[in-house]
Amino acid sequence: MQKLSSSTNYKIKEILKLKEKHVRLERQQFLVEGQHLVLEALKKGIVLTILGTELALQHNVVQKHLHTVDEVYEISANVAQKLSDVVTSQHIFAVCSMKEQKIDYEHNILLLDQLQDPGNLGTLIRSAASFDFKTIIGSANAVSFYNDKVLRATQGNFFQVNLINEYLIKTINDLKQAGYVILGTNLHQNSKKLEKVRFNDKDKYALIIGNEAKGISFELLDMIDININVEMDDQVESLNAAIAGSIIMHKIYVDNA
Amino acid sequence: MQKLSSSTNYKIKEILKLKEKHVRLERQQFLVEGQHLVLEALKKGIVLTILGTELALQHNVVQKHLHTVDEVYEISANVAQKLSDVVTSQHIFAVCSMKEQKIDYEHNILLLDQLQDPGNLGTLIRSAASFDFKTIIGSANAVSFYNDKVLRATQGNFFQVNLINEYLIKTINDLKQAGYVILGTNLHQNSKKLEKVRFNDKDKYALIIGNEAKGISFELLDMIDININVEMDDQVESLNAAIAGSIIMHKIYVDNA
Numbered sequence: 001m002q003k004l005s006s007s008t009n010y011k012i013k014e015i016l017k018l019k020e021k022h023v024r025l026e027r028q029q030f031l032v033e034g035q036h037l038v039l040e041a042l043k044k045g046i047v048l049t050i051l052g053t054e055l056a057l058q059h060n061v062v063q064k065h066l067h068t069v070d071e072v073y074e075i076s077a078n079v080a081q082k083l084s085d086v087v088t089s090q091h092i093f094a095v096c097s098m099k100e101q102k103i104d105y106e107h108n109i110l111l112l113d114q115l116q117d118p119g120n121l122g123t124l125i126r127s128a129a130s131f132d133f134k135t136i137i138g139s140a141n142a143v144s145f146y147n148d149k150v151l152r153a154t155q156g157n158f159f160q161v162n163l164i165n166e167y168l169i170k171t172i173n174d175l176k177q178a179g180y181v182i183l184g185t186n187l188h189q190n191s192k193k194l195e196k197v198r199f200n201d202k203d204k205y206a207l208i209i210g211n212e213a214k215g216i217s218f219e220l221l222d223m224i225d226i227n228i229n230v231e232m233d234d235q236v237e238s239l240n241a242a243i244a245g246s247i248i249m250h251k252i253y254v255d256n257a
Numbered sequence: 258m259q260k261l262s263s264s265t266n267y268k269i270k271e272i273l274k275l276k277e278k279h280v281r282l283e284r285q286q287f288l289v290e291g292q293h294l295v296l297e298a299l300k301k302g303i304v305l306t307i308l309g310t311e312l313a314l315q316h317n318v319v320q321k322h323l324h325t326v327d328e329v330y331e332i333s334a335n336v337a338q339k340l341s342d343v344v345t346s347q348h349i350f351a352v353c354s355m356k357e358q359k360i361d362y363e364h365n366i367l368l369l370d371q372l373q374d375p376g377n378l379g380t381l382i383r384s385a386a387s388f389d390f391k392t393i394i395g396s397a398n399a400v401s402f403y404n405d406k407v408l409r410a411t412q413g414n415f416f417q418v419n420l421i422n423e424y425l426i427k428t429i430n431d432l433k434q435a436g437y438v439i440l441g442t443n444l445h446q447n448s449k450k451l452e453k454v455r456f457n458d459k460d461k462y463a464l465i466i467g468n469e470a471k472g473i474s475f476e477l478l479d480m481i482d483i484n485i486n487v488e489m490d491d492q493v494e495s496l497n498a499a500i501a502g503s504i505i506m507h508k509i510y511v512d513n514a
Binding site for chain 2: 130131153160195231237238239253254257
């Protein structure tokens with residue numbers, strides 16, 4: 001196994017470039033960090049390269065998968081710190097390929113319209129996995145799924161959901177054709193209180209979450225079939241996008257249980 | 258009005274120290290930033306000092322309150338950038354006094370047991386304000402309410418909730434005496450599905466949210482009256498703390514509406 005102990009090494013420098021969005025898109029690769037995410041990536045069979053300190057590579061759960069990976073590098077703690085985005089790194093990393101992901105038409109779907117905050121996105125991925133939404137489709141201008149803050153906020157649930165970027169008008173038209181009921185929150189029109197909406201397991205639902213500041217784009221508002229109002233005190237302007245989305249997904253999950 | 262154009266000015270250096278938790282606690286002061294939060298602080302009557310660029314101080318909503326403040330300084334854009342924690346600063350700041358806050362015994366209460374993530378705390382403050390929880394009590398070792406990331410995540414709803422730090426065992430005993438029903442999520446014991454719990458407006462509730470990694474402290478678990486299970490797919494280990502807390506608060510809000 002090759003050892004890489006300098007962060008000026010060509011291989012390391014190339015991997016560090018994956019911290020930039022345009023490089024990730026060009027190469028169709030992204031970097032994950034930590035035992036949990038590396039293991040999930042290994043199980044998905046999308047790992048191209050593993051990098052870890054001697055100790056980290058000996059970790060049981062990771063070690064038994066190492067033979068499935070073409071490139072494994074032992075790195076120094078110094079290099080690990082350079083690659084890491086966190087204070088207490090577990091010193092294990094995987095370069096993964098962005099496999100093309102497909103919509104799961106058997107389950108409910110989350111649509112993210114220009115969502116900007118990586119923490120919100122990561123939390124929504126975790127909630128979607130928790131409430132049986134198996135696909136998330138982000139508009140082209142939403143925050144990148146492969147941002148390190150997003151990955152961390154998913155708390156290891158990143159690989160449980162299909163993640164796709166697509167134009168939402170086209171997507172919503174396709175989903176309507178496929179029989180999906182489109183849900184959204186539009187504060188400017190008549191809406192139905194969440195408590196009063198009965199979701200059922202005969203219908204499939206696609207829920208649109210809008211941008212944190214501007215809400216759902218004008219051109220998507222007319223495509224909403226059920227305009228939902230999450231009950232709240234009107235002294236507060238709005239709920240956090242991840243909170244509102246998760247409350248609605250939870251209600252759908254409970255109604256269909 | 259005195260103009261401060263250097264960030265090495267004594268006054269500015271003293272204010273910059275408020276970014277450190279121990280200084281905030283020593284002085285019982287904290288710094289807020291942005292038109293919205295500064296205005297809310299002015300309305301609360303807790304502002305000791307206002308600092309803003311010439312343009313920011315002329316802003317209508319702020320200007321009409323300036324006469325209520327003893328110290329107003331005009332600062333240069335350079336100093337504003339030094340004080341700011343955000344990329345696009347609105348160049349207006351207020352030094353506020355931490356007025357002692359009291360429990361509102363007429364409303365439901367949120368208890369934060371060693372919550373660590375400032376984003377979660379800010380989001381929970383925003384949700385508490387939205388769902389009529391008027392008091393939040395954090396354990397002594399929880400993340401500081403006055404952290405700049407917390408303040409930002411509240412999206413201007415920081416001043417709508419009473420914020421208190423207290424020992425939770427003592428607090429919970431007091432709340433039980435005052436007739437509060439203590440709610441929590443303990444994954445290791447028998448629990449009741451959230452959907453099956455009927456909250457009513459005759460009871461008052463205090464909801465404990467545990468630490469992101471460890472959950473609710475061992476010594477508090479026995480004090481829980483209703484152990485709530487937020488329904489979710491068991492392939493995911495847990496929900497984000499702010500999400501779980503907000504889903505429960507929303508249900509209580511809806512049941513009591």
